[in-house]
C-alpha cells in the first residue's frame with residue numbers, strides 16, 4: 001500500500017492549515033457563504049439537510065486498519081457513531097460541525113488521509129477496481145497509476161476551477177468493476193506485445209457520466225505509452241477547461257463537450273494539445289512510477305489449502321456468494337456486505353468499522369478496500385482462515401451472503417439526508433431487501449443489480465442498474481420511475497424507463513413483478529440482464545401496465 | 547403562514563426563527579408575514595445563520611408547526627430511517643405527518 | 646486607437662517583477678490581432694490565448710480578466726502564454742481572491758489587480774501556501790517528484 005513520504009505529508013498538512021484559515025475567515029465574517037462555499041467544497045464539506053456533511057477521500061478505495069480505526073474514531077468523536085460508504089469509494093459523515101471540520105481534517109492527516117477535492121469543480125478522488133492487486137484477471141495492479149494521478153491532480157493549479165466536477169477511474173482488466181466508462185475519464189491500463197515481453201500503456205475513454213444526461217464514454221486513444229500517461233491526461237483536461245460549457249451548469253460536464261464536438265473532434269484537439277505538452281514536458285520523471293509501484297508489491301503470500309469445509313451451509317453460501325478469485329490460489333478476496341436485509345446500504349457503525357479493521361490486520365495483510373457497491377472488502381484472505389473471518393463477521397452482523405444479488409442494493413442518501421433529493425431512496429432499499437430475504441427469492445433470482453437514486457443526479461447509479469429506480473417529485477409527493485437493462489460493467493449499457501412512475505408501495509410491487517417475468521422467461525444460465533436483453537422491454541411492460 | 551429556517555453557521559444544525567432568535571425546534575417557529583426578506587438579510591449578515599430561506603407552513607389543531615414541503619418536514623425531525631437520531635420534540639405524532 | 650479597457654498601475658496590488666510597470670492602453674484580443682502597435686492586451690474568458698502567439702514579442706503586458714473567480718479558463722490562458730515563451734507581465738484582474746493567488750502564481754501570473762483589495766496578511770499567507778508542488782507548471786518550480794529522484 002502507498003505510504004506518504006515527508007512531501008506528501010507536508011502537502012496534506014499545508015491543506016489542513018489553509019482550510020483552518022479559511023474556516024476562521026468565514027467565522028470572522030471575512031468570507032461570505034458565496035466565497036466560502038467553493039473552498040469548503042474543495043475540502044469535502046457540504047451543507048446538507050441536517051448539518052454539514054464531510055466526504056473523506058479513500059484514494060482508489062484502499063485503506064489499512066489504522067485508517068479505518070481513525071474513521072471509526074471520527075464517527076464517534078465528531079459525528080453520531082456511523083458513516084456512509086459511497087459509490088465513489090469515499091465515506092461521508094452526516095452530522096459535522098463547521099467548528100470541528102479543521103480538527104477532523106487534522107486527525108485524518110495523522111493517518112495519511114484527507115478530504116481534498118472530494119467535491120467542487122475539480123478533479124475528484126480517483127477510483128479504481130476494488131479487487132486491484134488481488135484479482136486473478138488483472139494485467140497489472142492499477143493502483144500505482146491511480147496514485148500517480150492522485151498526486152498530479154492534487155492542487156492542480158490549472159484545473160481547480162473547471163466547468164464542472166471531474167471524475168476519473170483507473171482499471172487494469174477486461175472486466176470492469178469500477179464503472180469506468182461512466183466516468184469523465186476512464187483509463188484502462190493495458191499491455192501490448194513487444195520484444196521485451198509487453199509494453200504497458202493506457203487506454204483513454206472520455207466523456208462518460210450519469211446525471212441527467214447519462215453517456216457512455218467513447219474510446220479516444222487506444223494506447224498511450226505509459227511514459228506519457230500524465231501528459232495525455234493533462235491534454236484531456238486542458239481542452240475541457242478551455243472549451244467545456246460554462247453557460248449552463250447542466251451542460252458543463254465533459255460528456256456534453258465530447259458529445260457536441262463529436263468524439264473525433266475532441267480527440268483531435270486533445271492530440272494537438274498532447275503534442276504541444278510533450279514539447280513543454282509536464283510528465284513526472286519515469287522513476288516516480290517505479291517508486292510508487294514498489295509500495296504496491298505483493299504481500300508475502302504463502303501456500304495453503306485451496307478448498308473449505310462446506311459442512312456449515314450458511315458458511316458455504318457466504319463463500320459462494322461473497323468471495324472472489326484471487327491471483328494466488330490459496331487466497332480469496334472476501335466481500336463484507338454492508339447490506340443486511342432491511343439495513344441502510346453503505347452505513348457502518350464505528351463498532352463495525354473496528355471489527356473490520358481488526359480482521360484486516362489479522363487476516364488480510366492489514367489491507368482493506370471500499371467497493372463502489374458500498375461494501376467493504378478484505379482483499380487477501382487465506383482460504384484456511386475463511387471460516388474464522390466469516391464467524392467474526394457473522395457475530396458483528398456483517399456476513400450477509402448477498403454480493404451482486406437484489407439485496408446488494410446501491411442507494412444514495414436520498415431525501416433522508418440530501419438537500420437535492422426529490423424522494424427517499426433508503427426506505428425503498430430497506431423494504432426491497434427485506435422482502436426478498438423473507439421470501440427466499442434472493443438466491444433464486446441470482447445476480448441482479450438494483451440501484452436507487454433520489455433525484456436525477458444519479459448518485460445511486462440508477463442508469464446503470466439491471467433495475468434502476470429514480471425518485472421524482474410529483475406535485476410534492478414522492479414518486480418513483482423504474483428502468484431496466486442498465487449495466488456499469490464491461491457490458492456497459494444505460495437502463496430504459498419502463499413507463500409511468502409508481503408510489504412507494506407500487507414500485508416495490510413492480511420490482512417483484514419484473515423479477516417474476518424474468519423467472520418465467522429465463523433460459524438456462526441467464527442473469528436478469530441477459531433475459532432482458534434477449535426478450536426486450538415489452539414483456540416487462542405488459543406485466544407492469546398491461 | 548410564512549416561517550424562516552436555515553442552518554446554524556457554526557454547528558450546521560437546522561434552526562427556525564422564533565421571533566428573536568433561532569431555535570432547534572420547529573414548533574417555536576413564528577409567522578413572519580411580510581418581514582421575511584428583511585430578517586433573512588439581517589440575520590445572515592450577522593452570521594447567526596447560514597443560507598436561511600422562507601417557507602410555507604401551517605399550524606395544526608394541537609399547535610404544532612408543519613412545514614408545507616416534505617423536505618422541510620424531514621429537516622424538522624431528522625432522517626426518517628434513523629428515528630433514534632430525531633430532533634427531540636414534544637410532538638409525538640411527528641413521524642405521522644412527515645411523509 | 647482602440648479604447649483602453651485595462652487596469653491602471655495603482656490598481657495593481659501585488660507585483661513580482663522588477664521592471665517598470667506598463668502604463669498605457671490595453672486592447673481586446675481582436676484589436677491586438679488587427680493592430681500592429683498594441684503592446685498591452687486583455688484576454689477575456691472566452692478568448693483563445695493562442696491567437697496572441699504571433700505577437701508575443703511586442704507585448705509587454707497581458708491582462709487576463711476573471712469576471713467570476715470560478716471561471717477557470719484564465720489559468721489555461723496564462724500557462725499557454727508562458728509555455729509559448731511570453732516573458733512580459735501577466736496580470737490577473739477582476740474577481741481575484743486570496744484563495745486563488747497561489748494557483749495563479751503557479752500558472753505564470755506575476756501581477757495582480759483584484760477588484761477588491763485583499764487583506765495583505767491573508768494574501769502573504771496564500772502566496773506561501775505550497776512549500777512544494779506536485780505538478781510541473783509555468784513557474785518552473787522543481788516538483789516533489791523531481792526532488793525525490795534527483796541524483
Ligand code: HEM
Pocket residue numbers: 046048053085086087088092164167208209210211212253411412413417418419420457458459460461
Ligand atoms: C448527499 C450529498 C450529495 C450531493 C449534494 C451530491 C450531488 C451530486 C450532483 C449534483 C451530481 C450530478 C452531477 C452532474 O451531473 O453534473 C452527482 C452525481 C453523482 N454523485 Fe453525488 N451527491 C451526493 C452524495 C453522493 C453519494 C452518497 C454518492 C455515492 C453513493 C454520490 C456519487 C455520485 C455519483 C456516482 C454521481 C454520478 C456520476 C456522475 O455523472 O458524476 N454522491 N452528485
Ligand code: SF4
Pocket residue numbers: 412413414415418419420421422453454455456457458459460
Ligand atoms: S441522487 Fe440526488 S438525492 Fe441522491 S444523493 Fe445524489 S443528489 Fe442527493
